[in-house]
Amino acid sequence: MTGILNKRPERFVETEIDDEVVVMDLSSGNFFSLKDSGLEIWRLIDGARDRAGITAALAATYAVTDSEIAEDVGAFLDQVLAAGLIEAQ
Numbered sequence: 001m002t003g004i005l006n007k008r009p010e011r012f013v014e015t016e017i018d019d020e021v022v023v024m025d026l027s028s029g030n031f032f033s034l035k036d037s038g039l040e041i042w043r044l045i046d047g048a049r050d051r052a053g054i055t056a057a058l059a060a061t062y063a064v065t066d067s068e069i070a071e072d073v074g075a076f077l078d079q080v081l082a083a084g085l086i087e088a089q
Contacts, residue, residue, distance in 0.1 A: 003088040005054065005077065006047045011084050025083050032080070037062070037069075041076050045086055051077060 014023045020035040021042060034042050040061060044054045052066075055073045059066045080086050 002050065004047060004050055005045050005086050005088055007045050007086055008084060023085065025085060027084065030083065032083075032085075037072070038076055041073060042080075045077075045080075050088075 011027065012023050012025055014021050016022075019039075020033055021039055023032040023034060023042075024030070025032070037058065040058055041054060044057050049057065051074065054077070055066050055070050058073060059069055062069070077086070081088070
């Protein structure tokens with residue numbers, strides 16, 4: 001997946017409850033509970049960053065190197081992409 005990442009709000013609804021966001025996929029009815037780093041990644045999908053930009057921003061937040069978190073960021077992005085909740089342009 002390359003390119004700028006955008007959420008597809010027509011495909012989901014979300015609600016914030018305390019320190020998590022619950023996202024429901026409207027086509028499947030599946031729920032995603034986003035907390036901690038998953039929630040941070042979700043918030044970084046803002047239509048201005050690609051995979052590398054999201055990884056760099058999250059690495060800066062947690063004071064780690066990009067390479068230390070790239071695999072986990074990629075796995076999360078692949079999951080929400082496969083669910084149709086985001087798209088790459």
